[in-house]
Amino acid sequence: MSAQIVQFQVRQIADVGSSNPIVARLAFQWIEILRWFELPKGTSNAVFETMHGHVMPRVVECEKISKELTGEIGEIQAEIDRDGINFKSGGRVVEVPTILRLSERAEDYLYKAKLVLRDFSKIFEHIFNITKTTGNYDKISKAIEEKFGRIELSKKIAEDSATWIRQIREMRDAVEHEDATGAPLRINNFSFDFSDPENIVAHEPYWFLRNKPATLISKDMAIFNYNLLTFCEETLLQSLLQLPLKAPIRFVEIPEGERNPSSPIRFRPDLGLPN
Numbered sequence: 001m002s003a004q005i006v007q008f009q010v011r012q013i014a015d016v017g018s019s020n021p022i023v024a025r026l027a028f029q030w031i032e033i034l035r036w037f038e039l040p041k042g043t044s045n046a047v048f049e050t051m052h053g054h055v056m057p058r059v060v061e062c063e064k065i066s067k068e069l070t071g072e073i074g075e076i077q078a079e080i081d082r083d084g085i086n087f088k089s090g091g092r093v094v095e096v097p098t099i100l101r102l103s104e105r106a107e108d109y110l111y112k113a114k115l116v117l118r119d120f121s122k123i124f125e126h127i128f129n130i131t132k133t134t135g136n137y138d139k140i141s142k143a144i145e146e147k148f149g150r151i152e153l154s155k156k157i158a159e160d161s162a163t164w165i166r167q168i169r170e171m172r173d174a175v176e177h178e179d180a181t182g183a184p185l186r187i188n189n190f191s192f193d194f195s196d197p198e199n200i201v202a203h204e205p206y207w208f209l210r211n212k213p214a215t216l217i218s219k220d221m222a223i224f225n226y227n228l229l230t231f232c233e234e235t236l237l238q239s240l241l242q243l244p245l246k247a248p249i250r251f252v253e254i255p256e257g258e259r260n261p262s263s264p265i266r267f268r269p270d271l272g273l274p275n
Helices: 021-034 041-083 102-120 122-128 135-146 152-162 164-176 215-241
Strands: 087-088 093-095 186-187 191-195 200-203 206-209 249-251 267-270
Touching: 021 041, 021 215, 021 267, 041 102, 041 122, 041 215, 102 122, 102 164, 102 186, 102 215, 122 135, 122 215, 135 152, 152 164, 152 215, 164 215, 206 215
Parallel strands: none
Antiparallel strands: 087 093, 186 206, 191 200, 249 267
């Protein structure tokens, strides 16, 4: 094959391959999609490198941390259900199961999730020349609205910025700037509720900020993982669709059950030609 037709360079960055949906949808999916847009080659390469070299591996890291924690939580819950509570010293002492290094790992997850959002924000500079907005999706939404009006893209970014993106940012900021925020992130390991001796309840790990409700760490991470993946791919595609196309083409979503297991991309170009 001639090197002259090579458009993108790929390399193994994470310890998972293209069969992982994150790798397929945040990296390899864009090799085919980007070539349909009127973009300078340098811009296409910059967008692909941002996704393949920065965003995708960080989302993989988030998934790895959450899967490990969720697996350990599930094992402890199963052990409690099977063996009950381990009382000692004639019932005066109870051994509470523990997820090792829970705080460190939860904080690391938030750090990596925040980096995903920071790195992904660079695509708006590549595509729209929107600068000085790194990681600030409120500013990005307003900048897009100034360019194109109140389109679906700006509304989506504004809505996500006000909800789960803000939650990640506030939780991580509480770790990094506890003195400034005055609202440290509280991370609680497994605990038992003995308020009703006849119905002792085991609580799995949860976290919370002051004046905000506590939520389960495992469930929050699952939601964040889903949001990071879908937000990045949907927002990138919507951003590209503001640009001229090289041909009258549309992009369709492949039903989940019909995706190729070896590379389960979600979106593909469709010329709309009859079979």
